[in-house]
Amino acid sequence: MTFDRRIKIAPSILSADFADFGREIAAVEAQGADWVHVDVMDGHFVPNLTFGPPAVAAFRRHVKTVMDVHLMIAPVDPWIDAFARAGADILTAHVEAGPHIHRTLQAIRAAGMRPGVALNPGTPAEAVAHVLDLVDLVCVMTVNPGFGGQGFIDMTGKIRALRAMIGDRPVHIEIDGGVTPATAPRVAAAGADVLVAGSAVFKGGSADDPAPYGANIAAIRAAAVAVAA
Numbered sequence: 082m083t084f085d086r087r088i089k090i091a092p093s094i095l096s097a098d099f100a101d102f103g104r105e106i107a108a109v110e111a112q113g114a115d116w117v118h119v120d121v122m123d124g125h126f127v128p129n130l131t132f133g134p135p136a137v138a139a140f141r142r143h144v145k146t147v148m149d150v151h152l153m154i155a156p157v158d159p160w161i162d163a164f165a166r167a168g169a170d171i172l173t174a175h176v177e178a179g180p181h182i183h184r185t186l187q188a189i190r191a192a193g194m195r196p197g198v199a200l201n202p203g204t205p206a207e208a209v210a211h212v213l214d215l216v217d218l219v220c221v222m223t224v225n226p227g228f229g230g231q232g233f234i235d236m237t238g239k240i241r242a243l244r245a246m247i248g249d250r251p252v253h254i255e256i257d258g259g260v261t262p263a264t265a266p267r268v269a270a271a272g273a274d275v276l277v278a279g280s281a282v283f284k285g286g287s288a289d290d291p292a293p294y295g296a297n298i299a300a301i302r303a304a305a306v307a308v309a310a
């Protein structure tokens with residue numbers, strides 16, 4: 082996994098058929114996904130429950146690109162080794178998830194994964210200023226986390242601030258929530274390079290009829306690439 086700032090599309094399997102994850106992952110990868118985004122929710126940090134380490138380990142057998150695991154759980158630290166064993170390539174923790182994000186990010190790196198840090202819409206860019214040397218990715222939430230299919234919340238100013246703070250560091254800016262061909266240009270122009278999209282990728286298709294996934298991914302990518310910073 083070499084670093085670059087080209088636009089990458091990371092379908093969130095939160096919008097996939099939950100009874101058919103293996104084929105859904107294969108379908109989005111065959112249709113052009115750059116990464117596969119896995120949303121882990123605990124019913125405590127966010128008001129929804131999804132999957133734990135055994136499910137993520139099962140996804141791993143199907144992911145040929147990059148498995149990007151977004152933890153919406155608190156606490157994080159007791160689960161880091163389990164997600165490393167499950168095969169996460171990137172493990173992202175929320176800055177709001179506890180008082181020791183610095184320690185958490187060090188522990189993720191020590192466990193052999195690439196650390197990411199995520200910010201809720203109400204959290205300022207400055208909250209991650211002192212951990213930028215510890216991460217491979219900053220995830221800017223453009224919805225309040227917990228559910229797919231929500232409306233986009235404009236975080237353009239925060240993205241621009243983070244892009245300036247990151248400077249020459251090899252750190253991705255990922256956008257998560259409400260990404261569509263209409264919103265993608267706004268975040269790409271502000272400096273984002275990884276676009277997570279759930280409902281906008283999976284709509285209209287299925288593992289048996291995956292061509293719409295490809296068209297949806299291509300539409301988001303084209304809209305973003307046209308304006309990428």
Ligand code: DX5
Pocket residue numbers: 093095096118120151224225226227228229230231257258259260277278279280281
């Ligand atoms: C929200 C999740 C997102 C979500 C995005 O809590 O972190 O990854 O699946 O879904 P859409 O693209 O439908 O907003």
Ligand code: ZN
Pocket residue numbers: 093118119120151257277
């Ligand atoms: Zn996510």
